[in-house]
Amino acid sequence: MIVNSIVVGQFQTNCYVIGFKENSNGIIIDPGDESEKILKLIGENNFNIRYILHTHGHIDHIGATAKTKEITGAKTFLHKDDLSLYENLRVQGEAFGMILDKPPLIDEFFEDRDKINFNGIIIEIIHTPGHSPGSVCFKIGNILFSGDTLFNMGIGRTDLWGGSYTKIIKSINEKLFTINDNTIVYPGHGQKTTIGYEKINNPFINF
Secondary structure, three states: OEEEEEEEOOOOEEEEEEEOOOOOEEEEEOOOOOHHHHHHHHHHHOOEEEEEEOOOOOHHHHOOHHHHHHHHOOEEEEEHHHHHHHHOHHHHHHOOOOOOOOOOOOOEEEOOOOEEEEOOEEEEEEEOOOOOOOOEEEEEOOEEEEEOOEEOOEEOOOOOOOOOHHHHHHHHHHHHOOOOOOOEEEEOOOOOEEHHHHHHHOOOOOO
């Protein structure tokens, strides 16, 4: 499994493209913006993108979904509690003076603790409400894609629609900090970290 990370858009969102050498199948996590940049990376690696996984429905994580799905034909996934956010992408864009394509229909909805078998690996869905109602993280072995729930020395904002500081702290303590300390965390923004490091050093959790 190969994890490629690129930073896209004005919000500097981490978009992840995961591929497999043996058959070139791949997954996109959070195509937030700059579809041409994402598609260029896919083309350079000859990836056959099968799934587009969203950690949540905010503009900076779904802004390029329409174009990437159009070109790749991949299935789209989201937690149902963020569907209203996702469907109102254009309204989100207007707040920032952006004109965006209508997002495509979601093909499948996540449930907490769902397991997706992709290319022989198991992707575990962890529902972590707090940044948004339908925020999720993806656990693949000793790797966690944490979206905007947990950052390196930070946590996601809770002052946006549906956000809750109480819920995000609960999600982190009860669902993420129970994972092995050596788990590598790939967040929605910023640098990667580990669960163990954040347990000890994250100032938003340890106060």
